[in-house]
Amino acid sequence: MATLYVDNVPDTLYEALRKQARQHRKSIAAEIVALLEENVVTAAEQQARHDFLKQVRRLRSRRSTSAGGFSTTEELQRDDRSR
Numbered sequence: 064m065a066t067l068y069v070d071n072v073p074d075t076l077y078e079a080l081r082k083q084a085r086q087h088r089k090s091i092a093a094e095i096v097a098l099l100e101e102n103v104v105t106a107a108e109q110q111a112r113h114d115f116l117k118q119v120r121r122l123r124s125r126r127s128t129s130a131g132g133f134s135t136t137e138e139l140q141r142d143d144r145s146r
Contacts, residue, residue, distance in 0.1 A: 084094035134142075
């Protein structure tokens with residue numbers, strides 16, 4: 064696993080990271096790794112997003128198999144009242 068050193072971190076940012084790490088009960092290093100994992104897209108994540116988007120587009124392009132649209136709320140209320 065690689066090691067990353069960062070110089071010249073502004074004091075306000077460092078204090079915010081320290082506070083957030085404390086709230087999550089993590090070290091500052093662990094908190095930074097978690098933030099990087101959440102915000103930096105890896106090649107595997109990019110591929111997964113691409114596959115998901117392709118599947119969504121495929122599903123959207125399908126035509127509905129139902130004969131008609133859904134009943135309106137007004138029609139559903141009338142049906143309920145007539146029972």
